[in-house]
Amino acid sequence: MNKELFIFIIIASVKVLLVFGAVQFMVIAMIWLERKIMAHMQVRLGPMRVGPHGLLQPIADGIKLLFKEDIIPQKASKFLFILAPIMTVVPALVTFAVIPFGDTITIFGRSIDLVITDINVGFLYVFAVSSLGIYGIVMAGWASNNKYSLLGGIRSSAQMISYELTLGLSLIGVVMLTGSLSLVDVVNEQSTLWNIVMQPLGFFIYAASAIAEVNRCPFDLPEAETELVAGYHTEYSSMKFATFFMAEYANMISVSAIAVTFFLGGWQGPFLPPVVWFMIKLSACLFFFIWIRSTYPRLRYDQLMYFGWKFLLPLSLLNILITGLIMVIKG
């Protein structure tokens, strides 16, 4: 094996491990932060017993889930039941492969881009991967052989198909301004002005449909506790349940990372190092998710569909039209 290839493989694996580790850490941190922030917004204290201010709560939860009995329902389709959590978590994690989280740095005279891989169809890659995430949920809903799970699965398939459309269309405006599908180019384009200034409507549509896409409140119909017990993961316990939980948070982090990349200037920012800027913006987006969850009640299913098809979709088409018109007028 030649030397260059060897070094390339080493660098790539280190980057993958770093990003993967960071995402895992953020998932654990998010579980604690979400409970704490929501508690304080609702004038409660949240977890307080395990460690100072309940800091060790996620670890305690993890150990609890690890030692719980792993139940597979008797009438369930066993193979799909086991495959479903994996199918949910993998697409959520793979999205990070194209997200640039820092500028090019130089170590030992070798310049390294702080992005796992920069592909020229990065934008399409993100959607190709995120559109696969739905299968995990649908499979979990069907394989459990439980009517609440099945309803959750049916709901999520209709909901995610509807909102994926607006999610894609909301980002088209940014792609038009940039003239490239590579996420690295999108970030470089924003060195002077963030895209959120040029595309406020696009950002609004993206935010709304991203929340629906990752099944978070107020669009968490697939797992609505009050009507469907827990939706598609009613029958899951132990580590499989933990995997679903992790997938939900990883999805949140990945759509936030895309929002940062496309609208909030990626890692660009003064004074602080790029990676720190990226993390600050990412945290702000994640805080926004928690904020929304503790503020709004859940929508009804017909309201959700109405909002998606009759409000967000025309609005996103309008956004593309306006962007195109302004680009033509400005030349």
Add this chain to the structure above:
Amino acid sequence: MITITHYLVLSAILFMLGVVGVLIRRNAIVIFMCIELMLNAVNISFVAFAYHLHSMQGQMFVFFTMTVAAAEAAVGLAIIVAVFRNKETVNIDDMNIMKW
């Protein structure tokens, strides 16, 4: 070394499996899936030819095939849902009102 013939043979095998599926299955939705498989098989040979002949036309054709497949899937599934409402079955042997 992989030549265009490899891709064309793979495409032919997948197309053949699609045809056999249409003939032996009786479930309307599965027949539909087999038709999608046939469309996909043809798409492989389009892209393989495009690569072999250094042309973009093959890829353009695949693009249009995909839009047609999407339209076909939407209308076809709507028809299946409508038939199911009337007859409570998707087995095509039971859909024989037009037969004497």
Add this chain to the structure above:
Amino acid sequence: MESYLFYIVGTIAVLAAVYLIFERNPVFCALYLIQTMVCIAVLYILLEAQFIAAVQMIVYAGAIMVLFLFVIMLLNIKGDEESKRSFPFRKIPAILMGIGLLTVICIILKSKLLQGKQDVYTVAHIESLGNTQLIGNLLFTDYLLPFEITSILLFVAAIGAIMLAKRKL
């Protein structure tokens, strides 16, 4: 390296297609078809058609197959296939016909009838322009009329689907 990848992915695609046509449960059929489609997307990447590969994943794997699964789950279709009216022994002639078809195609492939003119878009040329940019350019110049016709087709299909599936208008 690339040839190994072709053989592995091609084998998986063919196996999944075989399972698709012999599996009784429609949900599993849909999942096998998704597997075939993902494999085909990988083949597109091997053939330097990144845009088509991404669209294959988004449109086929991400949208059309979800629609199939949605309908299967909504109608709760079980695996029972044989009806009283089914024609018996139809499998054997069908498989024989399939093998015949494959033989005919292979004979045509061997006969070197399939010749074509070489065009200018070599791999290096496509890479210098960008696969997606090239397709975009062609769509809005040479293929503008078919492109617009497909948009009308999709529009009509959407209206037709709503008309058919709605209980009462």
